[in-house]
Amino acid sequence: MQRNMLFNLGSVNDIPLGQGRCFIVKGEEIAVFRSRNGDISAIENKCPHREGPLAEGMMGNGLVVCPLHGHKFDLGTGQGSEHNECIQIYNVLLQHGEMILEFPCEIFNQKKENNASECLTL
Amino acid sequence: MKKRLVVIGNGMAAARVVEEILKRRRDAFEIVMFGAEPYGNYNRILLSNVLNQSQEAAAIMMNPLSWYEENGIKLHAGVKALHIDRENQIVLGKRLPNGVAAYLPIEKSFPEGSAVREAYDFLIIATGSRPFVPPIEGFGGQGTFLFRTIDDCQQIAQYAKDCQRAIVIGGGLLGLEAARGLITHDLDVTVVEAAPQLMPAQLDLEAAQLLKRAMETMGLRVALDTITSQITYRDDKVSGVAFKNGTQMETDMLVVSAGIRPITEVAVDCGLKVNKGIVCDDQMKTSDPKIFAVGECVEHRGVLYGLVDPIWQQAVVLAEVITECGRDAVYEGSKVGTKLKVMGVELASFGEKNPSESTDEVIVYRDPNRGIYKKLIVADNKIKGGILLGDIEMADDLMPMFMNGTKVPENRAEILFGAVSGETLLDVNDLPDSAQICNCNGVCKRQIVDVIKNEQRTSVSAIGEVTKAGKGCGSCRGLIAQIIEATIGKVSYDPREHYYVAGIPLEKSLLVREIKNREMKSVSTVFAQLADGIEDAGSKNGLASLLKIMWPKEYEDERDARFINDRVHANIQKDGSFSVVPRIFGGVTSPDELLRIAQAAVKYHVKMVKITGGQRIDLLGVKKADLPAIWKDIGMPSGHAYTKAFRTCKSCVGTDFCRYGVGDAISMAQKIEMRFQGLECPHKVKMAASGCPRNCAESYVKDVGIVAIEGDQWEIYIGGAAGSIVRKGDLLTTVNTHDDVLCIVGRFLQYYREHGKYLERTYGFVERVGMDILKAILIKDTLGICSQLDERIQEAVNAFKDPWKEAETPAYAHQFDGPQLVEVVGEVNNNG
Ligand SMILES: Cc1cc2nc3c(=O)[nH]c(=O)nc-3n(C[C@H](O)[C@H](O)[C@H](O)COP(=O)(O)OP(=O)(O)OC[C@H]3O[C@@H](n4cnc5c(N)ncnc54)[C@H](O)[C@@H]3O)c2cc1C
Ligand code: SF4
Ligand code: FES
Numbered sequence: 023m024q025r026n027m028l029f030n031l032g033s034v035n036d037i038p039l040g041q042g043r044c045f046i047v048k049g050e051e052i053a054v055f056r057s058r059n060g061d062i063s064a065i066e067n068k069c070p071h072r073e074g075p076l077a078e079g080m081m082g083n084g085l086v087v088c089p090l091h092g093h094k095f096d097l098g099t100g101q102g103s104e105h106n107e108c109i110q111i112y113n114v115l116l117q118h119g120e121m122i123l124e125f126p127c128e129i130f131n132q133k134k135e136n137n138a139s140e141c142l143t144l
Numbered sequence: 145m146k147k148r149l150v151v152i153g154n155g156m157a158a159a160r161v162v163e164e165i166l167k168r169r170r171d172a173f174e175i176v177m178f179g180a181e182p183y184g185n186y187n188r189i190l191l192s193n194v195l196n197q198s199q200e201a202a203a204i205m206m207n208p209l210s211w212y213e214e215n216g217i218k219l220h221a222g223v224k225a226l227h228i229d230r231e232n233q234i235v236l237g238k239r240l241p242n243g244v245a246a247y248l249p250i251e252k253s254f255p256e257g258s259a260v261r262e263a264y265d266f267l268i269i270a271t272g273s274r275p276f277v278p279p280i281e282g283f284g285g286q287g288t289f290l291f292r293t294i295d296d297c298q299q300i301a302q303y304a305k306d307c308q309r310a311i312v313i314g315g316g317l318l319g320l321e322a323a324r325g326l327i328t329h330d331l332d333v334t335v336v337e338a339a340p341q342l343m344p345a346q347l348d349l350e351a352a353q354l355l356k357r358a359m360e361t362m363g364l365r366v367a368l369d370t371i372t373s374q375i376t377y378r379d380d381k382v383s384g385v386a387f388k389n390g391t392q393m394e395t396d397m398l399v400v401s402a403g404i405r406p407i408t409e410v411a412v413d414c415g416l417k418v419n420k421g422i423v424c425d426d427q428m429k430t431s432d433p434k435i436f437a438v439g440e441c442v443e444h445r446g447v448l449y450g451l452v453d454p455i456w457q458q459a460v461v462l463a464e465v466i467t468e469c470g471r472d473a474v475y476e477g478s479k480v481g482t483k484l485k486v487m488g489v490e491l492a493s494f495g496e497k498n499p500s501e502s503t504d505e506v507i508v509y510r511d512p513n514r515g516i517y518k519k520l521i522v523a524d525n526k527i528k529g530g531i532l533l534g535d536i537e538m539a540d541d542l543m544p545m546f547m548n549g550t551k552v553p554e555n556r557a558e559i560l561f562g563a564v565s566g567e568t569l570l571d572v573n574d575l576p577d578s579a580q581i582c583n584c585n586g587v588c589k590r591q592i593v594d595v596i597k598n599e600q601r602t603s604v605s606a607i608g609e610v611t612k613a614g615k616g617c618g619s620c621r622g623l624i625a626q627i628i629e630a631t632i633g634k635v636s637y638d639p640r641e642h643y644y645v646a647g648i649p650l651e652k653s654l655l656v657r658e659i660k661n662r663e664m665k666s667v668s669t670v671f672a673q674l675a676d677g678i679e680d681a682g683s684k685n686g687l688a689s690l691l692k693i694m695w696p697k698e699y700e701d702e703r704d705a706r707f708i709n710d711r712v713h714a715n716i717q718k719d720g721s722f723s724v725v726p727r728i729f730g731g732v733t734s735p736d737e738l739l740r741i742a743q744a745a746v747k748y749h750v751k752m753v754k755i756t757g758g759q760r761i762d763l764l765g766v767k768k769a770d771l772p773a774i775w776k777d778i779g780m781p782s783g784h785a786y787t788k789a790f791r792t793c794k795s796c797v798g799t800d801f802c803r804y805g806v807g808d809a810i811s812m813a814q815k816i817e818m819r820f821q822g823l824e825c826p827h828k829v830k831m832a833a834s835g836c837p838r839n840c841a842e843s844y845v846k847d848v849g850i851v852a853i854e855g856d857q858w859e860i861y862i863g864g865a866a867g868s869i870v871r872k873g874d875l876l877t878t879v880n881t882h883d884d885v886l887c888i889v890g891r892f893l894q895y896y897r898e899h900g901k902y903l904e905r906t907y908g909f910v911e912r913v914g915m916d917i918l919k920a921i922l923i924k925d926t927l928g929i930c931s932q933l934d935e936r937i938q939e940a941v942n943a944f945k946d947p948w949k950e951a952e953t954p955a956y957a958h959q960f961d962g963p964q965l966v967e968v969v970g971e972v973n974n975n976g
Contacts, residue, residue, distance in 0.1 A: 025971060025972070026971065026972050027968050027970070027971050028968065028969050028970040028971065028972060029966045029967070029968055029969060030966065030967075030969045031966055032966075036957065036958060037958075038703065038704065038956050038957065038958065038959075039702075039704060040668075040679075040702065040704025040705070041703070041704045041711075043958065043961065043964070044962070044963040044964070045963065045964050045965075045966050046963045046964065046965045046966065047966055048968070051963055057679075058668060058679065058704070059677075067963075072718065073720075074718075074720070075720040077963075078708040078716065078720070079681075079708070080681045080682075080684055080685070080704070080705075080706075080707060080708075081681055081704070082647075082678075082679035082680050082681035082682075082683075082684060083678050083679055083680055083681065085681055086681070087681045087682065089707065089708045089716050090716070090718060094681075122969070123966075124972075125968075127971070
């Protein structure tokens with residue numbers, strides 16, 4: 023069983039069509055994309071190559087292209103165009119037009135061990 | 145467990161062999177390297193540029209220290225390996241004291257705790273060479289130098305500052321390189337050579353005499369047949385040299401560059417077999433099967449090599465063998481040849497310099513007035529050797545023919561001047577399977593043929609995708625096409641190569657027709673109608689650029705179709721910050737503007753303020769969220785330094801201030817920039833206007849260059865470049881007034897906008913279309929389209945809007961927002 027924290031990222035309309043935006047969730051930068059057909063996807067913002075900001079990348083056909091050196095990443099699986107590069111993906115639920123991000127406590131605990139007590143229970 | 149591989153030496157051979165190993169089996173070894181020099185690996189060939197200060201030492205680094213880190217290699221930089229304990233398989237090294245040259249022998253002793261100890265399973269010795277010092281009494285005092293390392297160059301350059309005269313001992317390649325370096329420090333330089341000619345290793349007497357004449361016209365003095373016997377000092381500094389023939393010469397400094405000797409101490413010390421160099425077999429193994437050697441320190445089949453090409457070949461074989469990717473790989477020796485530039489004189493030399501058999505044919509062409517000399521030695525219809533001086537264009541054909549033993553044409557004149565038909569002389573059928581085709585990426589003929597046969601790749605680009613051949617400088621693409629043709633009869637052109645963008649299966653003219661007919665004005669409509677709605681991210685930018693060119697006013701600007709730079713009108717930097725370059729028309733600014741720029745730079749904590757090559761000011765390290773505010777504060781329009789569009793027009797001071805000026809370059813440049821600012825093009829377009837042919841604004845190497853000439857006229861050059869490719873622009877036409885210039889330049893730009901491939905620079909465009917055709921269309925109006933081109937460029941100019949105005953009214957919500965902080969709303973269990 024896995025525990026998730028939930029974050030409200032606000033209205034889908036705050037992400038321009040076909041673009042991404044960066045949110046800071048518990049100190050982690052997360053890039054959230056809204057494709058022209060309405061799909062929302064969320065991935066870690068940091069490109070594993072040289073930490074390019076993926077939220078600024080161009081997207082299309084389920085892929086995002088890093089703005090720095092053009093490595094591509096699958097928004098659904100996180101798999102990169104370079105076989106050894108893979109990024110973390112996150113679940114986003116839509117509720118009444120608001121985007122709710124699920125952020126696994128596990129990741130949170132790994133990354134920010136000392137703040138784990140901030141986890142709230144619904 | 146991984147095997148431990150230790151490498152002694154960290155020069156060109158060592159780094160290359162490690163690269164070749166990583167390429168084959170990234171994780172096979174734990175790699176440790178000893179490098180006596182305190183740097184990563186650098187390109188020793190370019191040292192003379194460091195000496196003459198045309199390049200910084202940092203610019204010639206090939207493997208900077210970060211490379212070792214990224215590849216998990218432990219490098220002991222500045223540590224010299226002194227002892228190999230073969231029984232226990234351990235290398236012992238010691239840190240070099242400051243100021244000791246890396247190549248000089250030092251005492252093998254390890255005072256308490258100073259030893260660096262590394263165990264190995266396999267060892268590679270790549271210690272290279274040291275300069276050879278002939279027996280001259282007194283060498284080594286203040287003002288005497290050798291020439292092998294970055295440190296040497298820096299010391300020579302430093303000392304030269306206080307000198308007027310220099311002597312270089314040795315008239316070979318390196319000696320002349322050293323002399324060239326010293327001349328740029330404004331020294332009076334004499335080269336002293338013991339042999340009766342310069343460059344005895346590469347040239348015959350006649351070529352050497354021509355070269356000497358060329359050197360002398362450049363201000364170098366040359367003393368041949370002169371042997372140096374003693375160095376004299378005054379106040380502990382070099383003051384002169386004495387020669388064997390009894391004469392003397394005064395000097396302020398002295399560089400000895402009289403050949404090289406392999407560095408073999410570590411090998412001798414541990415009992416490996418060493419003659420002149422460390423003896424290796426055809427698999428680069430020394431007399432101990434755990435120990436390999438590569439590079440200048442190696443003696444293979446009795447031969448030592450002092451050039452990089454053979455070393456690359458050795459490195460490949462060693463890597464194949466040690467990784468067991470090619471257990472049977474063998475190195476069978478190299479035929480050597482080089483192309484060089486000595487003080488601006490180009491020369492190529494390969495194989496034998498003089499005939500050795502009475503049946504050898506010698507073919508010679510001389511044109512001493514132009515400094516051209518070509519000589520080939522042919523036996524059995526094959527090239528045995530050759531020397532080209534002054535005009536080495538044929539070297540690209542002749543050297544591979546020599547290396548591979550290809551037959552030469554019956555008509556011997558063709559050998560020296562190229563085939564009458566204009567075709568290349570080289571027939572790929574004659575090349576052996578092992579012939580290297582792509583020198584940049586080291587791909588040989590066999591690999592290419594294998595891919596053609598086994599993977600059914602039949603176009604040049606498809607072969608490049610698999611093998612990387614043709615993906616470097618691209619000069620071998622013709623050869624690859626020939627190989628395809630020879631293998632399967634016909635080269636197919638990958639149609640995708642001709643698509644305007646990868647995601648829409650149409651070539652540019654067809655795509656343009658569809659867009660016009662269907663009146664498609666946004667990128668998403670194009671995808672919807674021509675690609676079944678599949679939006680290929682990589683194709684968006686090209687489509688956006690095309691649509692904007694086709695519909696200057698009606699284009700529907702969907703920002704998701706644009707690269708981040710074009711969404712926020714600034715250039716993204718490696719740390720995710722942006723750079724801001726305001727437009728400075730013609731490179732002329734004012735105290736007021738400078739004040740505003742300076743204040744903004746302080747206010748927004750700009751990380752660096754840099755003067756750009758295009759005569760503007762770059763503010764680097766601006767946060768995305770600060771962009772609108774900084775633009776407002778600066779109060780100048782966008783310089784478009786971030787996009788595929790007209791960038792800037794440099795100028796010189798022309799008639800305004802310069803005593804040579806014949807045309808007023810400044811206002812010319814300002815008018816050009818005013819008119820074409822922000823104009824979208826297939827790639828960036830840089831321009832310049834110079835007030836006379838002295839060309840201080842570098843007009844000849846710009847996409848469009850304007851040069852004023854006597855008689856109140858202006859020349860217009862197109863297709864120049866000075867980036868990774870350097871090309872002098874071609875003269876399109878000469879006109880009389882500023883307005884004429886604006887008209888012709890606009891016409892050319894519009895034609896380029898309409899017919900250039902996406903990301904094709906003007907130099908590629910001009911070469912593809914051809915100057916004759918461009919002149920006919922744009923000047924003689926043979927197609928009758930000039931007035932339409934003029935009209936359409938006017939429309940585009942009228943449609944111009946300064947994108948930085950979006951500081952006031954953003955194009956869409958959150959355009960400039962930085963990362964947004966969000967708060968947790970709850971926690972759930974998730975069983976999925
Ligand atoms: C000025 C100049 C111009 C040149 N121009 C050309 C050219 O145009 N074309 C061409 O083909 N070639 C040219 N060369 C030759 C080319 O640079 C050499 O062939 C090549 O560098 C040899 O590579 P290497 O690795 O064998 O030796 P090096 O590059 O000399 O590397 C050996 C390294 O090992 C280090 N070392 C030695 N002993 C030890 C030890 N015991 N422990 C640790 N480290 C050690 C040395 O300090 C050195 O850094 C030029 C050379 C010079 C100096
Ligand atoms: S190009 Fe001619 S006019 Fe312009 S600065 Fe140079 S010398 Fe003077
Ligand atoms: S940082 Fe993403 S591709 Fe280089």
